[in-house]
Amino acid sequence: MSRPFTTLTSIAAPLIEDNIDTDIIIPSREMKSTSKTGLATGLFAGRRYTQGRAENPDFVLNQPRYRSAAILLAGDNFGCGSSREHAVWALAEHGIRAVIAPSFSPIFAGNATRGGVLPLVLPRATIAALAGEAITIDLPAQTVSVGADVHCFTIDAEARAMLIGGLDAIDLTLQSADRIAAWQARNRIARPWVYL
Amino acid sequence: MAGRRRAGAIGSHNGRLDLRPLMPSLFDKLWDRHAIAQTPGGATIIAIDRIFLHERTGAAALASLAAAGRKVADPARAFAAMDHIVDTLPGRSDVTTMPGGTAFITETRAACAAAGITLFDIGDPDQGIVHVVSPELGIVLPGLTLVAPDSHTCTQGAVGALAWGIGSTEAEHALATGTLRINRPRTMRVTFTGTLAPGVTPKDMALALIAAHGAAGGQGHAIEFAGSAVTALAMEGRMTLCNMATEFAAFSGFIAPDTVTFNWIEGRRYAPTGALWDAALADWQDLRSDPDALFDREITIDAAAIAPMISWGTSPMQSVAITGRVPAFAGTGSRAAHDKALAYMGLAEGQPLAGLPIDAAFIGSCTNSRLSDLERAAAIIAGRRVAPGVRAIVVPGSSAVKRAAEAKGLDRLFTDAGFEWRESGCSMCFFAGGESFGAGERVISSTNRNFESRQGPGTRTHIASPETVAASAIAGRIAAP
Numbered sequence: 001m002s003r004p005f006t007t008l009t010s011i012a013a014p015l016i017e018d019n020i021d022t023d024i025i026i027p028s029r030e031m032k033s034t035s036k037t038g039l040a041t042g043l044f045a046g047r048r049y050t051q052g053r054a055e056n057p058d059f060v061l062n063q064p065r066y067r068s069a070a071i072l073l074a075g076d077n078f079g080c081g082s083s084r085e086h087a088v089w090a091l092a093e094h095g096i097r098a099v100i101a102p103s104f105s106p107i108f109a110g111n112a113t114r115g116g117v118l119p120l121v122l123p124r125a126t127i128a129a130l131a132g133e134a135i136t137i138d139l140p141a142q143t144v145s146v147g148a149d150v151h152c153f154t155i156d157a158e159a160r161a162m163l164i165g166g167l168d169a170i171d172l173t174l175q176s177a178d179r180i181a182a183w184q185a186r187n188r189i190a191r192p193w194v195y196l
Numbered sequence: 197m198a199g200r201r202r203a204g205a206i207g208s209h210n211g212r213l214d215l216r217p218l219m220p221s222l223f224d225k226l227w228d229r230h231a232i233a234q235t236p237g238g239a240t241i242i243a244i245d246r247i248f249l250h251e252r253t254g255a256a257a258l259a260s261l262a263a264a265g266r267k268v269a270d271p272a273r274a275f276a277a278m279d280h281i282v283d284t285l286p287g288r289s290d291v292t293t294m295p296g297g298t299a300f301i302t303e304t305r306a307a308c309a310a311a312g313i314t315l316f317d318i319g320d321p322d323q324g325i326v327h328v329v330s331p332e333l334g335i336v337l338p339g340l341t342l343v344a345p346d347s348h349t350c351t352q353g354a355v356g357a358l359a360w361g362i363g364s365t366e367a368e369h370a371l372a373t374g375t376l377r378i379n380r381p382r383t384m385r386v387t388f389t390g391t392l393a394p395g396v397t398p399k400d401m402a403l404a405l406i407a408a409h410g411a412a413g414g415q416g417h418a419i420e421f422a423g424s425a426v427t428a429l430a431m432e433g434r435m436t437l438c439n440m441a442t443e444f445a446a447f448s449g450f451i452a453p454d455t456v457t458f459n460w461i462e463g464r465r466y467a468p469t470g471a472l473w474d475a476a477l478a479d480w481q482d483l484r485s486d487p488d489a490l491f492d493r494e495i496t497i498d499a500a501a502i503a504p505m506i507s508w509g510t511s512p513m514q515s516v517a518i519t520g521r522v523p524a525f526a527g528t529g530s531r532a533a534h535d536k537a538l539a540y541m542g543l544a545e546g547q548p549l550a551g552l553p554i555d556a557a558f559i560g561s562c563t564n565s566r567l568s569d570l571e572r573a574a575a576i577i578a579g580r581r582v583a584p585g586v587r588a589i590v591v592p593g594s595s596a597v598k599r600a601a602e603a604k605g606l607d608r609l610f611t612d613a614g615f616e617w618r619e620s621g622c623s624m625c626f627f628a629g630g631e632s633f634g635a636g637e638r639v640i641s642s643t644n645r646n647f648e649s650r651q652g653p654g655t656r657t658h659i660a661s662p663e664t665v666a667a668s669a670i671a672g673r674i675a676a677p
């Protein structure tokens with residue numbers, strides 16, 4: 001169960017680079033335990049800190065106006081690389097609730113949806129114009145607005161419903177338990193070698 | 197081109213169960229065999245036949261599942277291996293060079309025992325990298341769905357399975373329900389026509405594809421690799437090719453199973469036997485795309501035109517032929533990213549790749565650590581010596597690969613040449629706070645990711661085939677095999 005997502009207003013912090021991989025979002029060395037929490041300090045650690053773990057003042061999320069940004073703007077293929085869900089958990093724990101990019105790695109997008117972080121796709125040029133602006137995301141209406149400018153976005157209905165409801169996918173699927181069991185019973189006969 | 201699937205009614209991607217394409221592709225067949233139900237949101241509940249975990253992400257999934265009071269639906273079809281955190285140094289134990297690493301190992305062991313999941317533990321003769329062990333033991337089979345909380349799960353599509361990487365929360369879902377809720381991905385066929393030139397490998401095919409079409413080129417697609425240069429590959433080479441599908445941002449990669457596949461699988465531990473084998477084999481004959489199958493996208497590459505490749509930057513798409521030079525900014529992507537990669541790698545535009553002095557050479561990873569990879573590399577280093585000052589390491593992909601290589605005397609060829617011969621695992625394919633190559637060190641590596649700091653903070657990674665890594669280790673500089 002993740003935090004439900006309906007509308008969100010925040011300044012949009014620009015980290016507009018292509019191929020921001022999950023090693024950049026949270027380096028492997030920052031995943032020090034098997035826990036899903038305690039990861040926020042590792043977020044973008046390679047960029048956020050200088051040697052000796054002092055804050056790097058140049059990094060976007062360290063700049064005073066972006067410190068509490070809940071929206072991150074990014075480039076193509078955000079979240080590529082390792083499937084580590086820690087990338088989403090670290091973003092969420094830091095307070096990032098939406099990432100806006102021209103495209104996402106498929107694994108990251110799935111993880112984000114389940115972790116209550118909205119992966120929002122907009123064209124590159126639109127994203128560039130959002131940098132540093134206070135913007136409002138309305139997920140039920142599927143709009144991003146900056147002042148009077150309104151941009152529409154699309155998201156698949158399943159991801160939208162999961163995010164808005166903060167739903168637990170396992171609970172939802174278990175509502176179909178009988179159907180799954182019946183399918184398996186048939187499949188066991190059709191393809192018995194699948195079962196060990 | 198989107199939506200070009202020829203379906204009974206409409207070409208749509210919402211995976212409606214009643215819209216089986218008239219001329220299904222291999223993907224359509226794999227999908228339809230596993231589609232259980234539609235969700236109100238338009239996703240499909242897909243049956244998952246096998247789940248594989250490792251100690252890096254698996255313990256988190258199992259712990260969270262247990263904390264929610266849920267059980268693994270069918271532990272007999274779930275497996276786990278120790279590969280990421282465990283050391284590959286001789287005499288290894290639960291204590292690792294990675295800070296906090298022991299907890300990942302002991303918690304995974306306890307969680308697997310509690311859940312009744314078979315674990316290929318440290319010291320187990322079948323321990324190794326998940327994507328090496330699973331095919332080796334016949335856990336993945338043609339026509340199956342297999343998921344793991346690891347992005348390189350697509351490797352296993354090489355046997356004609358639908359195998360893809362997921363996150364920990366989805367792994368929990370798969371464990372608890374035996375299913376996943378996913379949207380039907382778009383499809384792509386990548387056809388490699390013609391024949392590879394001698395010395396050109398599946399790794400080079402993958403790098404050539406990604407260099408030509410970008411690291412986001414396969415965005416979310418289910419990719420069938422096809423064509424004469426693909427069917428000519430042996431099983432292990434097919435795994436190398438499918439392994440890199442995730443570097444192409446694909447949902448997964450797979451290859452239609454054929455006689456090569458069936459012969460390779462027969463007799464493996466978890467493969468069916470006797471009458472079940474015969475039934476399975478008959479069933480698997482249908483696992484191919486119909487001649488008129490349509491794909492959302494098609495890419496064709498002339499295999500004969502592919503040269504041995506090497507990466508110069510910090511994304512696999514930043515790769516060129518080894519005879520090439522660091523390219524000038526080509527106008528795609530951002531100039532800043534291009535310059536950043538150059539600065540990180542300590543390179544300048546126009547500089548030739550061949551001849552760059554290296555500090556280290558690494559042969560291993562789920563991409564290129566199988567017996568045939570080691571054999572080809574060994575043939576290059578046999579009777580020669582690693583260049584002075586170069587640290588060279590070989591890490592077999594599994595304990596079984598290690599034993600097989602030792603039976604052939606490959607370990608002695610490598611150690612005589614000056615390579616370290618390791619225990620199996622992921623090792624220095626990635627940096628988790630333990631062993632690393634060091635800042636500014638130039639490493640040539642048979643792995644799959646040349647991301648910034650992937651092999652250690654500041655380490656400069658060039659990815660290439662095991663042959664190229666071996667030849668470069670001997671030369672002390674980047675060299676063609």
Ligand code: SF4
Nearest residue numbers: 348561562622625626
């Ligand atoms: S060998 Fe490398 S890429 Fe493969 S699973 Fe291990 S860490 Fe990941």
